[in-house]
Amino acid sequence: MAAPQVTRFLTTMLTHLLADTLVIYLAASLNKPIQPVLDTFAAREHVIVQRESGATLEHIRKITELHRMPDVLLLADADVFPKYLVPGYTSWFAELARNRMVVAFTPRSKHANEITPANWRTILQRPDVEVGRSDPNLAPVGYRTLLLFQLAERHYRQPGLAKSLLAHAPARNIRPNAAELAALLEAGELDYIYEYQSVAESKGLRFISLPPEIDLGDPSRAKEYATASVRIRGATPGSETTVTGQPILYGLTVPTRAPHRAPALRFLAYLGSPAVRAQLRAAHVDMLAHPIVVGTNAPAELARGNDR
């Protein structure tokens, strides 16, 4: 009668006492797709997973300023690894999946039934439409929006388009990260947002695909993307830094001083397994065929796809 419950309770207690821990810092936009993968991993490997999700720069600050080290770091922007973490905190990182910029909306958005890939610029410049974007100084999706504007101006051959699009996504509609932006869209406060396709899909938002020339989603167009650049806030107040257009790639690393290295490596292997890759693809994460590893001393588990 009570025996099964008691057994289960005791097993859970024992598991917690004897189990390994895995601390993972996660990009907010990856929350939904990765959660089931983490749960399965935890159950299989008897590992307790502590997940912290948030904006890219938040995670960076936790590591560099607060010295809180995760075992796995999975971010929506591979750019930040060389900028902040290599070589001080890790010697390598891997580019895992792609993403694209889209214009996301809901059925409640104004002119939702009119908008098409052909007329999105016109709709988003209408005075009665509320357009939102992320803070370029805090979130990669923010400055990628600005790069998108530049690329669009060039692509559509419309001088002044970038400025106009920017003006129609004013400061009051800026939010610090992609997740908050999407939340505001769902709440009905915004009509359209510039967002990652993965986020739009995982939240079930409708979206307009943009031309691959401007959506920063095609790794083979890296040179084209590099023609756009924006200036954002630098590392210290008053300073500025330039960001050049690059394809959007999710990046991952296991820091050199990760507190629980063994479970981290097992997770890497698990992540690379075909089953999980398929699972992630189904969850709208555009996995690269093979991870692109940058740096030195990357673990072997990355290359092998461990299927159990």
Next chain:
Amino acid sequence: MIALHQVCARAGGFRLVDVSFTVPQGGYGVVIGPAGAGKTTLLETIAGVVRSTSGRIILGDEDLTHAPPESRRLGIVYQHAYLFPHLSVRENVAYGAVSDSIVNELSERFGVNALAHRSVDALSGGERQLVAIARTLARRPEVLLLDEPFSALDPRTRTTARRIVRALYQERRFTVLHVTHDFAEAGMLGDVAIVLDKGRVIQAGNPADVFRKPASPYIADFLGAENVFVGEARPIRPVSPDWLASGDADEDQVQRAVAFTTGALTFYALGDARSGRMHAVIRAEEVSLSTEPSMSSLQNQFRGVITEIAPAGAITRVTVDASGTPIVAAVTARSVRELELAVGNEVVAGFKATAVHLC
């Protein structure tokens, strides 16, 4: 005038139940009762500060049951002055005053002129109360409600305040309802005495009557009647020749003669031919002492031994043990000296049959 008809009210833990009484226009009403009886609630209900739940309140000749306090043309003085702390003395007196000249006149009369520009917390308790009374009267109320206004004052201020209020009352003839626990004061002041207990009026009438003929031993005891006896009453025919012989008795009294037995004593009282177990109340002032029985019209005389002499100002209370029953007499200090009363002496305590109240 103040007339209440079946007024009910509830405030905090206190309530009023079916309160009815009338104080005539220009009359002086006195309210007495134990703590918690609802005396303050009564005043506040009349003032309109507490809302009555049923009944009618008539002030002057208007039914003001539902009128707000500011329309009732009355004033209330509490035991505590409640002077507005953020205003000066003069500003307090002038708060609801009908004119500046009134403010000056009353400040003069209550002797608080010199304090006019002082702040309220610099005054003594007595001064504060004088200001409070002046403030209330400056509005020329038609009805004045007093809630033990003098009880917290030192004797000198109390006398002063009482004197001024009395004088103003004589001049202006507003109607007064005065809550007091000083029965001597009540007796001195009032036209109407109202006994309140647990929110109900248990007796109302002329103060002297209420005191001498309390409606229950409880009231008697509360009013400080010193002689309250339990015993048996028995209507009698006029058997005692003393009565008829002294010529004091008249036909009416003869018919109502009652013999009351308590302990070893039997005395004669006038009651409505009642019989049975009841109480007899005799006020100490009605008992006189002599060394020998007198042949006067005192029908009840008992020999006894003095057990206690308690001086209290001008009056001394002498307790006489008459055959096991203590009788308290209130005599002047002078009489004590003249009669050379001392504990242990034998005396005769006597009182009229008319002084015995049966209830």
Next chain:
Amino acid sequence: METIVSLETAAAPRRSSAVTRAATGVAAGLVSSLFLLFLLAPLVGLVSSGGVRGIAALGNDHELRGSLARTAITATIATLLGVIGATPVAYLLARKRFRGQSLLAALIDLPIVIPHPVAGIALLLVLGRGSPVGGALYTSGLRVVGSTTGIVCAMLFVSAPLYVSAAREAFVRVDPRFESVARTLGDDAWRAFRRVTLPLAARGLTAAAVVMWARAVSEFGAIVILTYNPKVVSVLSYDRFTSYGLSETLPVAAVLVLLALIPLAALRALRAGGRLASS
């Protein structure tokens, strides 16, 4: 004969042993010191590490100055609105006894208890574009989300309950008899309130407003849901931390701690003045 009644002397005092007394004293002192240390050390540390640079930064960091001004102004507007709107409620709770009174008081306290972002979300639901009220405001040109209006609303929502509690206390401390006396002296309810209750409660009400203001100024979670830009100083400091890291945030944080001393000083002055005046 008079009996001599023996009077017992008062019972001898019951004392703990000297050792217990000493130990209790030491323990109490230790606990108190640790607690005070816990409260003060982080603040002192903050001010000492960033204070000087922070005050210097005020000179040339116009984004910080703008944010400070914005925060102070919106908090002041929220406080004024709160005082005007909540004072009658506080008075009602202080004076009247009615059914559902404790329920009302509990509901008013709710915004204090719920997590701040939840408060922000609740406000979004009611004042956002998609709601009846918010929609009406939006079409008439008054934007709530993403504006200073939104900031004021969030501040008002989370800090007004503090004002209601404190203002209620202030009114409770004014003996209702003063009002009764004023009424019998000819004042109607409003005049009595204006001439007697309000002056006597003024000090307490002001202290309540200062508490509300201080709370409004420090709010983050509820504000950031409604309005990220323009930034109040709490949002700005978090933004700075995320963008630049600790070393750049410390001066801002230190300045904020120092500025917080102003409402504290005001409160102390009000309380001290009150102690002198009451008798």
